[in-house]
Amino acid sequence: MENLPYLTHEAKFKDSGIHRASELLKRWGNETVEGLGLIGVPLSKPSISHSGASFAPETIRKMMNAFTTYSIQQDTDLIASSITDFGDILMHVTNLEESHRRIESSIETILQSSPSMKPIFLGGDHSITAPIVKAFQRVHGKVGIIQFDAHHDLCNLEDGGPSNGTPFRQLIEHGAIQGKHLYQIGIRDFSNGKVYSDYAKENGVTVYPMSDVYQRGITAILKDIIAKLQKEVEIIYVSLDMDVMDQAYAPGCPAIGPGGMDSQMIIEAISLLSKEPSVCGMDIVEIDPTLDFRDMTSRLAAYSVLTFLMGFGRRN
Amino acid sequence: MENLPYLTHEAKFKDSGIHRASELLKRWGNETVEGLGLIGVPLSKPSISHSGASFAPETIRKMMNAFTTYSIQQDTDLIASSITDFGDILMHVTNLEESHRRIESSIETILQSSPSMKPIFLGGDHSITAPIVKAFQRVHGKVGIIQFDAHHDLCNLEDGGPSNGTPFRQLIEHGAIQGKHLYQIGIRDFSNGKVYSDYAKENGVTVYPMSDVYQRGITAILKDIIAKLQKEVEIIYVSLDMDVMDQAYAPGCPAIGPGGMDSQMIIEAISLLSKEPSVCGMDIVEIDPTLDFRDMTSRLAAYSVLTFLMGFGRRN
Amino acid sequence: MENLPYLTHEAKFKDSGIHRASELLKRWGNETVEGLGLIGVPLSKPSISHSGASFAPETIRKMMNAFTTYSIQQDTDLIASSITDFGDILMHVTNLEESHRRIESSIETILQSSPSMKPIFLGGDHSITAPIVKAFQRVHGKVGIIQFDAHHDLCNLEDGGPSNGTPFRQLIEHGAIQGKHLYQIGIRDFSNGKVYSDYAKENGVTVYPMSDVYQRGITAILKDIIAKLQKEVEIIYVSLDMDVMDQAYAPGCPAIGPGGMDSQMIIEAISLLSKEPSVCGMDIVEIDPTLDFRDMTSRLAAYSVLTFLMGFGRRN
Amino acid sequence: MENLPYLTHEAKFKDSGIHRASELLKRWGNETVEGLGLIGVPLSKPSISHSGASFAPETIRKMMNAFTTYSIQQDTDLIASSITDFGDILMHVTNLEESHRRIESSIETILQSSPSMKPIFLGGDHSITAPIVKAFQRVHGKVGIIQFDAHHDLCNLEDGGPSNGTPFRQLIEHGAIQGKHLYQIGIRDFSNGKVYSDYAKENGVTVYPMSDVYQRGITAILKDIIAKLQKEVEIIYVSLDMDVMDQAYAPGCPAIGPGGMDSQMIIEAISLLSKEPSVCGMDIVEIDPTLDFRDMTSRLAAYSVLTFLMGFGRRN
Amino acid sequence: MENLPYLTHEAKFKDSGIHRASELLKRWGNETVEGLGLIGVPLSKPSISHSGASFAPETIRKMMNAFTTYSIQQDTDLIASSITDFGDILMHVTNLEESHRRIESSIETILQSSPSMKPIFLGGDHSITAPIVKAFQRVHGKVGIIQFDAHHDLCNLEDGGPSNGTPFRQLIEHGAIQGKHLYQIGIRDFSNGKVYSDYAKENGVTVYPMSDVYQRGITAILKDIIAKLQKEVEIIYVSLDMDVMDQAYAPGCPAIGPGGMDSQMIIEAISLLSKEPSVCGMDIVEIDPTLDFRDMTSRLAAYSVLTFLMGFGRRN
Amino acid sequence: MENLPYLTHEAKFKDSGIHRASELLKRWGNETVEGLGLIGVPLSKPSISHSGASFAPETIRKMMNAFTTYSIQQDTDLIASSITDFGDILMHVTNLEESHRRIESSIETILQSSPSMKPIFLGGDHSITAPIVKAFQRVHGKVGIIQFDAHHDLCNLEDGGPSNGTPFRQLIEHGAIQGKHLYQIGIRDFSNGKVYSDYAKENGVTVYPMSDVYQRGITAILKDIIAKLQKEVEIIYVSLDMDVMDQAYAPGCPAIGPGGMDSQMIIEAISLLSKEPSVCGMDIVEIDPTLDFRDMTSRLAAYSVLTFLMGFGRRN
Ligand SMILES: [Ca+2]
Ligand SMILES: [Ca+2]
Ligand SMILES: [Ca+2]
Ligand SMILES: [Ca+2]
Numbered sequence A, B, C, D, E, F: 001m002e003n004l005p006y007l008t009h010e011a012k013f014k015d016s017g018i019h020r021a022s023e024l025l026k027r028w029g030n031e032t033v034e035g036l037g038l039i040g041v042p043l044s045k046p047s048i049s050h051s052g053a054s055f056a057p058e059t060i061r062k063m064m065n066a067f068t069t070y071s072i073q074q075d076t077d078l079i080a081s082s083i084t085d086f087g088d089i090l091m092h093v094t095n096l097e098e099s100h101r102r103i104e105s106s107i108e109t110i111l112q113s114s115p116s117m118k119p120i121f122l123g124g125d126h127s128i129t130a131p132i133v134k135a136f137q138r139v140h141g142k143v144g145i146i147q148f149d150a151h152h153d154l155c156n157l158e159d160g161g162p163s164n165g166t167p168f169r170q171l172i173e174h175g176a177i178q179g180k181h182l183y184q185i186g187i188r189d190f191s192n193g194k195v196y197s198d199y200a201k202e203n204g205v206t207v208y209p210m211s212d213v214y215q216r217g218i219t220a221i222l223k224d225i226i227a228k229l230q231k232e233v234e235i236i237y238v239s240l241d242m243d244v245m246d247q248a249y250a251p252g253c254p255a256i257g258p259g260g261m262d263s264q265m266i267i268e269a270i271s272l273l274s275k276e277p278s279v280c281g282m283d284i285v286e287i288d289p290t291l292d293f294r295d296m297t298s299r300l301a302a303y304s305v306l307t308f309l310m311g312f313g314r315r316n
């Protein structure tokens, strides 16, 4: 369209000196991938309470457009890097079990064909972590999990089936992980059932309530965990439930409340984890864009993806 | 609490001359019921698009509190009447097929024990109509359906299972109703697939698009339908999908659009149908209170329930 | 500020060919007034349900800025006319009886000093009509009332005192008006108590439910009323409760519902009444800007004021 | 991705029997086009009041996805048809005159290379109509305009330059059209300046205020206009400012108000115009998605595009 | 309903391992109560600015349902405890003085019949604290008050009567408390009148502005206050005006602003106070759910009630 | 209006002991001014993304009414002080270059006639800082700038002209300031282009990213900057782009994100700068009230103005 210089299907102003973070996403073309991958898992019908978390992959990708590729604090431009965007996994309208199967088999296939790729999963609700980690375990072996969450997510399966309240119990009972390889950070008062805290203890799960985070600091806690996990597992998987944040910082999660983490803490945590070579996958879950204010929570998710990519590039 | 005259668990001002319509709802106590019943069916996970229609039973009941029992136009106070409130059917968190089963079996049980009771069902999405009508058919025999809807809801079941796009197809294919006993009113341009309009024709379904409603008037259409159905079926069931309304009048449906009915038309229609002895059940579906403006659509639903009760009392 | 041509305390673009309707409002300077007046009555604490109608005078005045002075349908520019803006009556924070007294005495004083002025009152909730009409009656003698409302507002005073549910009963019981001089238009089903409809009948109040408005048309009804009232009263007062409108057209009233008037009907009604010489006052009440969508209801109020001014200029 | 059947970049449920109207949009590939075209003109900085109308092309296209291709009233599936989507014209960030130049030159180029193509322009504010019609006039000769609008848009250019209040004056003064070839429908009371109504008269513009629309009906008015224009102009251009609608039906325009058209009227009008062979272009302007409720106004725009396409296919 | 296992009037999913905090609320049945009580005081008409704080008791109770009974940080399940829910005090529609009388007399009656019960009052606006503390003083003797607030609430009574700006002045002038037994924490710049800070000084009130809270820490301040009050008063009453919080943490108060407390600080404060045996009552006021975002402020209130209950159980 | 004591054009409750901060604003009457001035600059059309920052001057002034004149922390009542309110600069509707010219020439005229006055400018977007500082430089000589911002605002001018992304580059290239006299505080990761960070370095701009603010503290940084600037420039100008704040504290900026400053930090910073005699002007920009929640960001702006006035009074 040489004589139509202004006609375009992307009619947004483009500053020649700025790379939008969304430019880092390269559509997957069936090739074997190394480096970071991005996979959307738009499933939220298994949620116990009404959830629009299925809209989050689209919204977080859009928020990538609100950020740039350059970190002034590290004086590094990510534009040389890239994230392979595998797209989203299509869910079944009415059969939720089938949806979980699609997640597990799709991810297993991807991990097998690109074994050194480190995927970031954009949920969806927390129920997606069970099929994801099962796939990881089959492909990569023993998995340790660092979970940021206000909740244990260790509920029984009899009452409501595999919901967003049960993923880590499913993984333990299925044998995909061992309880002692699960570390839960940010668990909060008045947000869990005692029997599930007891279940955590009985199964060797290590739990850091928010009081520990305030007192010891997130960095010290994570260093301890990594030191322990490194000796015991093949890979570490990070599961970031955004409701670990105080409601002031992440108002778009279904289960918000006071007394959680602030934005500095979580960025510090992700920065540390991203540089750790054993960390081979991460999910960001429980963001419901229909409840959010100005996509604040999806902005934090996009910022977290970029922080992870920044640290990932510094792995040695 | 004789010396605590102002302490109460219902601290709302009560005018001694006004009966709230919510007072008409009498909690069911396991007795055999005659007259009108109310049954909440808070299911919306089968919806093709994200839907909070599961909140509608609660919201519509609350809106009953925004209206009174007195019709000035008929100079009749409904306070002598009542509606038996059976409560809601509890849905399964993750197994939607099980939820549909619970609807069907619960309603069959209720209809069997209270065969002359006429229930009004508060959805939920339109997927609930399939199990409801199946129960009706088993208990009461041949069912004719008058459906108000912008959409046919005759989609195939292969693509997504029993969703809110399929209930009338399920009923026809299952043999619970015959196509020729289904009348669809208010079907709209650019809101359906041609193959499903073809399916309607092939199966003898009678379709009145909005243009017919504008030209002939709702009363004439309904009189025709009733005249025909009365000769052929045991009972008539009315299914009111609120998206039959123009978006200005029912902004809280998932699938809103221009060019639908106005509030006067639908009240006229319900008034007419309520007086018709063969009409033995009605559902009101596809209201998502999380999308609505000031519960306008649930207000219209509550007003419709009252209009139905008013006409019902005039049956002879 | 000759060398600062762009510095201003009203930095809004002004088109030289357009007069904003707000320019018609001339601040009162203690002079005797003829023609139309505008008086804000920002009182809504007496409302039975939570109401921000006290914000309406400010919002309606602001919406005057959204309209111009020119009627193309009458080919008349109102810019030669004006409305004297008396400002608002200051309410007491905690003594609602005192607030009603301030309304009554302020308006009595104004009417005495400007006996030929025709005021438009911007409520506030409907409780303001009682003190207003009492003042009218004392200054001008026998008052007939044409009330547009979904509700009778004839509730008893024992239960909650002088609220927005009681003004017309207060006026009748106080002797400020006779029941037979009260005409209620637009009264709606399921919005009133039977005992109050009975009270209306017993006291000779004439009631036109919405069904009458649909069937006879607003113009025919109003002509009847005026013909009757003219023989019996000194002046006619119009009380416009915006909830007479269908919720689609006036979403900002506390008590919205389906089945009311549309915007064309009410404009037609006000246009007719404005030309009638015996109409000596009007209020517009029950608009809560905190509940409205884009000030639609206040826009309709401002449009009504202008329509009234247009007809007023045509009185002979 | 044969062994990854559920991985996709469009993870939305697709019913095999339904074609989304968005499927009708075919991206332009530099070829000569016949039939309908779609061109986004995301410009709203020239608006007198703050406007986000620049977001409308994106939102209206998205709303195409909320509708299907099938008209039950005409029993016609548009899927055999298509609309060539030329994309959007990129606007300058700070030089609005340059933005208008880009519109004019882009459209002139397009019209020259595809002279029989009939474009639908998605604004943007009404300022875009001036450069568009200039381009039309240069390529196609004498242009007649049918404008749906609450406002004349004949303001002077001295006060604020070429804004959304001036396009038709610009066209007349520039000589691109003659005043007598401009027909304005739906002009409303208290929404215009007298001097601009006078200007319309002096320049032979024909004006139908809303009262005419109510009394004569939209079809009779349009037939008159077409009969007259056909003898005098080469082509007819339709300019649809959505604020011609009553605020209940199009709540997302910057300048909303009571007393306008309803959704049935406008669909009837567009249906009639779409079948008229001399109608060679249309714009839909003044929709601000940031102000709308649930994209109602953009839904009406998308429905209008489809209605136009339906009638267009019936031209002979 | 043995053969209707899914029919229920509480159709919410119930996980067998989780107790909702709302289960802790036991409806009062006229018995003498020990332990904690809950009393709603839905009064906000005395507020200086428009306030919907009367909705807060209902909303905070609903938010109790969003939390569980288990504190992981204390490894304690509150399910063995309970809070006696006395319901709400019914307010008069138009007589605000009568409403205050109802509060005072109801609470005096309750305190007399259950003298060892410790009530938590859910406001309502801050005007409720005056009648509450008067009742306390009459039943329990000398009262010390620890007030969390951005404002003194020591305004004069002449200007607007007993509003939400005057409660502590009323108490001092009425002799119900002595100024030196009032401690105000979190008073903020640009939020008070100098004459009222002077009044505080002259009456011996101790004031800790936010700068003190930042510098000394909330725990040190509270320990000082308790040490002093214990020697001088019979009981300590805590009054928590939620606007002591920074607007980021409590966006639902009428008078929000920057520079206040964060969620950790207030939880720490309540935790400390709850363990102190002399603390015999608390109110939580100035939450307007109609202004809040996702009930954040009511969530914080519910969390505060639970924190108080936790500490209360640890008193010796 | 002696016998109309309650009729007023300001019908808001006035407590005799409280001075609203808005009372500090004295309308300018063409006199020479000393002390603080306030000038609204309602321009946001040059913004790269859609912005309603033009509404901020009106909203911030309104929020002045939400605060009082008294600082309890300094025990100082500002009521003896005042701010001269010059009003707003009127912008051109379509010629943005002309709007920038109006800003520059108006401010130059004001500064010349009141050379010792220290103005606070309420934007508007950040594009206004370029013409403002040019005026300053011409009147007062060498200017040093302390900029709080998540962004450099050093973008090239070729791509989009003088937008809100370019003001500091414009100033450097125009020679109005030297790069070494520009200090940028709070610059954030993933919010800028590398070439513009490089430009900053090449031009001697000093940049403190958020990590520096967290580590060194804002006070230490500002003391360093002032010490350096004092030796080199005539006056210091402070430019406060509110997006330097974390999104939790300033949700109403167009470009919000996590990881910024909190309300305490910015108040501390402004307090320090306000006492510094060389600081001769300040702007507050990039607040879009149409995007904000409950005017939180404008409240913070009003609080900042008052904090500045407080410190200003302590200059010696
Ligand atoms: Ca979780
Ligand atoms: Ca969680
Ligand atoms: Ca349907
Ligand atoms: Ca439907």
Ligand SMILES: [Ca+2]
Pocket: C126, C149, C151, C153, C164, C241, C286
């Ligand atoms: Ca009324």
Ligand SMILES: [Ca+2]
Pocket: C149, C150, C151, C241, C243, C244, C255, C286
């Ligand atoms: Ca009413």
Ligand SMILES: [Ca+2]
Pocket: D126, D149, D151, D153, D164, D241, D286
């Ligand atoms: Ca226009």
Ligand SMILES: [Ca+2]
Pocket: D149, D150, D151, D241, D243, D244, D255, D286
């Ligand atoms: Ca227009």
Ligand SMILES: [Ca+2]
Pocket: E126, E149, E151, E153, E164, E241, E286
């Ligand atoms: Ca207080």
Ligand SMILES: [Ca+2]
Pocket: E149, E150, E151, E241, E243, E244, E255, E286
């Ligand atoms: Ca307070």
Ligand SMILES: [Ca+2]
Pocket: F126, F149, F151, F153, F164, F241, F286
């Ligand atoms: Ca900036």
Ligand SMILES: [Ca+2]
Pocket: F149, F150, F151, F241, F243, F244, F255, F286
């Ligand atoms: Ca910035």
